[in-house]
Amino acid sequence: MDMFEFLSPLFVLLTIGGTLVGIIFGAIPGMTATMAVAVCLPVTYSLGLENGLALLLGLYVGGISGGLVPAILLGIPGTPSSITTTLDGYPMAKQGHGEKALRIGIIASLVGGLISLVILDLFAPALADFAIRFSYVEKFLIILFALSVMAALSSDLLLGIFSGFLGIFISLIGTYDVTKGGNGEWRLIPPGTEYWLESGFSLLPVLIGLFGLAAILDEAQTGALPGMSQKDIKIGQSERFSLRIFKGQTVNLIRSSCIGTFVGILPGVGGSAASILSYSNAKTFSKNPENFGKGEPAGIMASEAGNNGLTGGALVPLLSLGIPGDSATALLIGAFTLQGVQVGPLFIANNPVTWDAMIIAMLIANLAMFVLMYFAIRYFAMVVTVPKHILFPVILMMCVIGAYTINYGIMFDVWTLLIFGIFGWMMSKLRLEVAPFIIGFILGPSAEVYFVKTLESFGDVSIFFTKSPIAVVLWLLIVGSIGGSIWLHRSASKHRDA
């Protein structure tokens, strides 16, 4: 039994403890899984490699999962990867099904986490070899596919797509980042603001500004009337929950988990794209796509299975290429080097014990996440019973911390929060749409790099269509997704006219 000698009570305890702390980080708007891993990284030096990894992986899984709580109950995504959870979770909560939505999200998270773990365990090196066949062209098409969800999410096609492009445009402000392959030049910076805007706007402050502060301003504008309370959300009245809601959703759950895992495997595409892609697929293939965005359980399932699917996926390139799949796993490299362990294509072969330890830790973390969250639902849900005049100022304070600490102490990020809070409030008055905007904002920089780099390296526009069979498949998906949304908008407006 030498193989499992790392499996001590401490190991299990650290994983569970990490998961708990991770959930709390994820559940606080503005705090992310990445931050949870970052603050605990120094501790791991004294813990030793296996135990340190147990803690960090717990934090990672917990942090990704916890984001669904505020997304559903408050309409504020706890982390960027739970944006699409908000779209159906919050409407469900407003209709009084908050508890049900939480349960759906947690179960979907577990399924996503476990499926991706199985994929990681069985296919890691082979998948890494497949992933490196994705050059700039295919990566651009994946991003384009994710962007096509903008059309699906818009309630008014024209205004929605305009909002999405506005998001892309604003995400391009600042330096064309050399670490992503840019030339380090500035663009779109209004004269006189170079000092603040040279690095552009950071994602997290923009996100919590648009969703968090904007909601608070809206509340202030309408007079902060005592609104939603315990009886509206139906907490504690134990609305009957049955697994039957998952009937007919098996395909959705598996597909979303696999999409999440695969997006995690592709280095550089980014964690938030996982749930966005799963969501758009679920909508495209759904029998009743018109319900998405109005409180459709399948939407929550897709989003949460997708973002937890990411956890296993992001470890694939880390452990088989030495390249992180997202920002939190980038920090894991730090944990390895702190212990003097090299990561690269030979990692799994050279460190079989560590590899087993990581798989076991991920398994424990996923189960712990499920148990902890499932039984804490009642307490989570109490958040909505807190009077607004206490809840909102405290949320705003937490948003400030999140914004300030995301880049390790930059005050402009706090001002970004305010700017986008006001902007988000104005958007709702102008009938512009926040969801496509933020998706454009998230994916804009990657879309740019992959697009420009494709043309730079291949020098031919036709390469987008002729590069590989993968590219052709991606084009079919993109056309299907856009065509589907247009058809849906048409039939919806006909329905309205009739």
Next chain:
Amino acid sequence: MKLTRRTILAAVSTAALLAQPLMATAQDLPRNIRMVIGSTSTGGDTYQNSAIVADALSEKLGVNIKVDAVGAVAGFKALARDKRGTTIMMFHDFAYLAELYGGKGFVNPFENYIVGATVATNPGNAFLVPKNSPYQTMTDILDAAANGEKVRVAIQPGGVSELGFSAMKNAANVNKPGSGENIVAVNTGSQSDKNQAMWDGLADVINGSIQSNEQFTQLPEDDQKAMRFVWITASPETLNGAPEAGMGKMTRDDMLKYAAPETHVPLNASEDFTFDKEFFFIYNKDMDPAIIDKIDTALSEIYADGAIQDRQTEAFFIPNFRPSAQAREHLIEKRTTYGDVISEISG
């Protein structure tokens, strides 16, 4: 409202406690120091090196030192705002290279800030080719350029990564004037992008590092991902400070084969080009010089103790302590050398 003597006492002592950091100026070090670094990654070499040094310093001086990965531009901004010594910076050669390459928002750190002690070298900067590449050595690459063959090199523009590329261009010109034109840059970003550029067949040579690319060199030749080192830019003196076992399957002797003088990348007719990526302190220009002295003294005691060297070597850094004055002189010399190379190749 009852104001007993006890409450008044409590209030006064709280106030005194709060005011304490205010009075601790001039002769004393600030009690809470923020060390900003030029990288936004908390998993990278800059962070690791800074964490090791900050740990040792805060223990020696009895103050709190927090390392904040704010990135280069934000780091310099934070440093420029704070004259009290509560913000210090740790960075590497990028600090002056960025300005030499005309990076937006960068200034000469030797003029606008005070450059302080060096603490360590990362010897890992290297160049690699696919394992089945026709180029065996740097000489092959330079000869290919001399014969009019285009050699595409994947780099991240504007810093340490581009410097090696500039040196290659310059070496080609030394080898055969004008042939530097045949060494062309493929501008990519992170290490993963550079590897990908090789695998996509977009680059013949890529910039990388011993730490992150060594395992790829162990792969069999028929693996698409397999690579081979052709050049390690560190100087032989630096590499001799590395642990004998080296990294992975690569021993120190193996490393020396890829570095000067065995691998030949001429700087001019008589010398080889070498580049050591060194980490050093940077301070605000108007900061009290007594603080620099304090840190220098503490550092020399720490390095005399010898414990920090073990931690650095463990993390594959070569200990390299020079007090501020010496460090500054050394780094200014480096800047002049590399400045010449860069202006040479840009004509």
Next chain:
Amino acid sequence: MGDLTRVTINFDTSHLLFPTLIGCVLGLLALAIVIRDRKSVLNAHRHWAQVMRATDKPRFFGTLALTILYFSLMVPVGDIWPNTGMGFLLCSIPFVALTGLLFMHDRSLKHALPMLIVSVVAPLIVWWLFTDLFYLTLP
């Protein structure tokens, strides 16, 4: 596909390519919206006037003013005790308390007391957690 699809990208100006492209699409979309919704665009001032009429002005502008004040004071206050997070702590307590009072409808002491306690305790806990335990930098 012939020469029609060939493009050459100059790396030195490549930072402008994508913004220009997106800017053009954005312009076209804006034009389409203006044409389609010209009526509501022309009536924009009336729309905003109505929004303002429906606004709870003291609460809305009060929140904005308090937030701006909160953000502006944090750094100068924090600079008195550098790198301790005091700026955050000392500004958050009054901010949470005042915003809480602003949002309240029944401002009796009995009602306000729980909120006032929270406004002191919450920032203290958060401040301790982040500066001492997690070792993060706060203003």
